[in-house]
Amino acid sequence: MATTRDRQLHDRELVEQWRSIQDSYFRTAGAIDRALEAKFDIGLNEFEILDLVADSEESACRMKALGERTPMTQSAVSKVVDRLEKAGLVSRQTCVDDRRSLFLELTEAGRALHSSAAVEHRALLKENLG
């Protein structure tokens, strides 16, 4: 049978493992966020949405789909898109089939920024993930 001592050891390992995950998550996310903020004036979440939009160019009614590919809330996505739109990087297009939906398009500026920022993003991922 498992002794109390066994259980404590196991718990300690679990907690260690968790702390190390947290650490590497925060380290990586933080590094990317600061770099993008400094060089391109957008945060990590903004970039991730930009990246998803860039990636799925051409299928319709994005907004909804985005929510499914990100741990962000629907309302968070909506606000991130607000900022991207205000920054002139993305535009919301109404969707003719279903007028509740919207789909997103990169503007020229958005496309340009994305392609530079993506290089940075990939580089930092590589650097941080090993």
Place this chain on the structure above:
Amino acid sequence: MATTRDRQLHDRELVEQWRSIQDSYFRTAGAIDRALEAKFDIGLNEFEILDLVADSEESACRMKALGERTPMTQSAVSKVVDRLEKAGLVSRQTCVDDRRSLFLELTEAGRALHSSAAVEHRALLKENLG
């Protein structure tokens, strides 16, 4: 030499890997946070501080040391401790050697809550980390 195609494949893998880390991080943290919130009325960060304090019972001048064991900011730690203190789970003790410092002690209630919450916490870690 590496072709553009090679680089794109490699980037895609990196991004996949990163999304999967994010996913498992958010899934785990979210699950723990919701459970602790529901059952014990404290958030994940509160628990982590509680857990650190419980773990290091007896060495002096905690506050500072805590900052070094957590990805949280010094000011975040200060505010988490505010809440824990308001909830009566922890108390700040002035430190005689260095009156700028504080060290923290679990109250009875804090100790009790921590030991129940820790069980839940470990269980969810195990469940989510595999």
Place this chain on the structure above:
DNA sequence: TGTCATTGAATGACGCGTCATATACATTGA
């Protein structure tokens, strides 16, 4: 066609973390 439930998105109140700063104490060195 007229209800009723559902769905995509936006919004406002709210909590929390961060940054820059403030405050109190400590240390150093002349």
Place this chain on the structure above:
DNA sequence: TCAATGTATATGACGCGTCATTCAATGACA
């Protein structure tokens, strides 16, 4: 002993994410 500098924590303004709610458009079905 008195600056000057450094260190431990607290605090206020601010940005962002979340939750609950709202609104418009759709779908289902009698």
